[in-house]
Amino acid sequence: MRDATPQGTYKVQALDRAFAVLDLLGESDTPLGLAQVAASLQLHKSTAHRFLMVLERHRMVERTSNGKFRLGLRLFDFGNRAIEQYDLRDRAQPHLRRLVAETEETAHLALLEAARVIYIDKIEPTRSVRMITRVGASNPVHCTAVGKAMLAFLPPERSAEILKRVRFERMTTRTIATLDALRTELEKTHRRGYAVDDEELEEGLRCIAVPVLDAQRLPVAAVSVSGPSFRVTAQKLPSIANHLLQCVRGISMDMGYMPSGRGARSAVLA
């Protein structure tokens, strides 16, 4: 019942197991004891114990006062090193803040990885219901505005590559369920210049997103505004989209992506 990555031919048992441990601890919202870890992963106590001790030495896990295990702060360190390379995040932040101030809704910054989107930042308006998303978490492309925004502006060959891998999990009744439907949606998105997720990921939640384009006019990320459907109404979409476009234009400038010189501005920024 764990993640299906069947084509992975290279194997190092110890590593797979260690990551399974980390996974487990990451999923659980409460620290786990040795016994629970061993049982959940079908490892024998001594094995699980050894792993946990080694992981602890590396500060990948740490023990609570009562001896239970949870994820360690080393991971936090690594995580921050990992996104550091994408300085996109730092640069984008002020623009996202402005966006949130303007729209009074939650803004997300996401990257595309395989057929999933990964949220690398989230800004929430001061007074609002907190969103469930966690920075670092991921969602399938097909049911998110950010995902569709990036796909729609990727060159055909790259998007085709990704589309092949979409699994079309159903999240709500409105989730796009077929490749054809997604293709049509992407064309619509491209024409419109922004992507919409109309309760396709989560009941009652509406999002709207536009891609951040690099110097070659290729999407490197996407910014979205999300809020409860009753506030993010169909009428408001164009206005929000405008704020979004301003925002990503700002980000692109800050990243040093020239407005692509002369004429020929893409549909998005036009």
Add this chain to the structure above:
Amino acid sequence: MRDATPQGTYKVQALDRAFAVLDLLGESDTPLGLAQVAASLQLHKSTAHRFLMVLERHRMVERTSNGKFRLGLRLFDFGNRAIEQYDLRDRAQPHLRRLVAETEETAHLALLEAARVIYIDKIEPTRSVRMITRVGASNPVHCTAVGKAMLAFLPPERSAEILKRVRFERMTTRTIATLDALRTELEKTHRRGYAVDDEELEEGLRCIAVPVLDAQRLPVAAVSVSGPSFRVTAQKLPSIANHLLQCVRGISMDMGYMPSGRGARSAVLA
């Protein structure tokens, strides 16, 4: 020259090696090729290759377009899960923002782990030189204001435990270099109610910090304000300290740490 954790008796070679790979990629600011990884870690090509493939399958590393390796976003995911358990961070953020607005200098939120402090959040004023610190990074306790702030308000037995482990690395000419000196400094800190780092970590950088106390009046974290010495002058310290105290009081409240009921307020909040 690697990390000295000699007493760690439990060993899983594969894990140690895998983490060494991650470490290496984390240190390097530019992606590395298989050959470089293998050479740096004295692993044989095939071994390094296998590891990298497995790590890639787990998305702990990813490949750039030219085939080189760097840290993967899965680590970012894990890191955020790890920090999630300390919801301190989320709760503290608004208070830190206010603090930054008031002082116009950079604020940090840090935790204590072993004899080091780990920065779990950083807020920078809009117009300012960017600080070099990275969220997730760590520093020795003895040369940071946050470290001294926490140590000074820890119960003697706990702080003694930590003091034993301090290595007294020299960072600048002003870095505290002996256990005795540190002890005196901690007493001073305790009396004063706030800790000061006067260019002890970095030339030209002055910091001031106070601990965040939990319901049992124990430090769980510390908040600091840092800036160039010419702006963060000796005269300004008390005023900044006041803002800091307000800030941590706010955080404590938000965390549900009651103002400890009746009388007996600690020196810090008094």
Add this chain to the structure above:
DNA sequence: TATAATTTCTCATATGATGGGACACGCGTC
């Protein structure tokens, strides 16, 4: 194109992870 420097893959070998099981602890029950 030739040549060098990569990365990828295969496979026999012995190293090193494995898990059975013994021990020690804390805790509630009898």
Add this chain to the structure above:
DNA sequence: GACGCGTGTCCCATCATATGAGAAATTATA
């Protein structure tokens, strides 16, 4: 206080598993 149960810790003989030499394939460099 003795017993049982559920913990976590530790040791060590066994063999499954990771290992690295080297060949093949790919990509960069001259």
